[in-house]
Amino acid sequence: GNSVTQMEGPVTLSEEAFLTINCTYTATGYPSLFWYVQYPGEGLQLLLKATKADDKGSNKGFEATYRKETTSFHLEKGSVQVSDSAVYFCALFHTGGFKTIFGAGTRLFVKA
Amino acid sequence: GAGVSQSPRYKVAKRGQDVALRCDPISGHVSLFWYQQALGQGPEFLTYFQNEAQLDKSGLPSDRFFAERPEGSVSTLKIQRTQQEDSAVYLCASSLAGMGPGTEAFFGQGTRLTVV
Numbered sequence: 001g002n003s004v005t006q007m008e009g010p011v012t013l014s015e016e017a018f019l020t021i022n023c024t025y026t027a028t029g030y031p032s033l034f035w036y037v038q039y040p041g042e043g044l045q046l047l048l049k050a051t052k053a054d055d056k057g058s059n060k061g062f063e064a065t066y067r068k069e070t071t072s073f074h075l076e077k078g079s080v081q082v083s084d085s086a087v088y089f090c091a092l093f094h095t096g097g098f099k100t101i102f103g104a105g106t107r108l109f110v111k112a
Numbered sequence: 113g114a115g116v117s118q119s120p121r122y123k124v125a126k127r128g129q130d131v132a133l134r135c136d137p138i139s140g141h142v143s144l145f146w147y148q149q150a151l152g153q154g155p156e157f158l159t160y161f162q163n164e165a166q167l168d169k170s171g172l173p174s175d176r177f178f179a180e181r182p183e184g185s186v187s188t189l190k191i192q193r194t195q196q197e198d199s200a201v202y203l204c205a206s207s208l209a210g211m212g213p214g215t216e217a218f219f220g221q222g223t224r225l226t227v228v
Contacts, residue, residue: 004154036219043116044155044203044219089154093215098145098168100217102154 002027006090006103013080014111021075021106023064023090031092033057033066033073034100038087047075047088080110116220118204124226125194133189133223137206144187145217146179147203155203161187162210194227201225 007022025033035047035057048057050066050073057064062077073090090103117136125131137144143162147155148171157171163184172179176195181187191198201224205217 032215041221043221044205046216046218049216091154098143098160099157099171100145100155101157104152104154 002031002092002094002101004090004092004101004103006088006106009087009105009107010109011106012109012111015082016079017110019075019077019080019084019108021088021090021108023073023075023103025071025073025090025092027071027092027094029094030068031094033064034091034093035062035064035073035075036089036091036102038089038105040086044089080108082110082112084108085110116204116206116218118202118220118223120223121221122224122226124228127195127227128193129227130190130192131194131225133191133202133225135187135189135204135206135220137185137187137204138208138218139185141206141208141218143207143210143215143217144181145205145207146187146189147205148173149201149203149222151200158189158202191225194225196227199225199227 003026032051034049036044037047048059050057053068055066087105089105093100146158149155160168161181176192178190201222203222205219207217
């Protein structure tokens, strides 16, 4: 079945460091891929998305590229800020169904 | 309202008690979802409504779980005879249209249910 695997956290970085959070997926066909973020005390928010192979999603300095050959959608940011501290969820949606499938989440701590 | 609203935010139930969790989606949103999020895990799909029609309930873990959306807006998730394994955060999400590639769902803050 469809599934999402993302790197375990927590990830602890200093401010202005480079961030990568790995995400790989298993699915037939061409799912849509998402990164959601959950800030402390808030609900899940869509961070970025990509709907077809080689698409790059970007928002707030974060980027992720839909790589079908490696079934990956790694999240990157060149220079993290303390305000980026949150839990990040990789997710996929497969047309033909109604459910979004989430990874387990990766907690990011950014130190000043 | 400005976003998806869920109530109560926190609920403590004694084992065997029935509970009802409410979701107010964004006005005009056609699609509504319920997810269950265990501690340290990602959300797991429970059920999906398009307007008042429940099109997918494949994620409901047992017949103790029941969801409804009678007028196509507010939804209620009911859990009968709660068990300790039901302890989780229950998330509601809504989206403007029916589900399709890249459709964005907007999430509420969730209801944290603790069964003691």
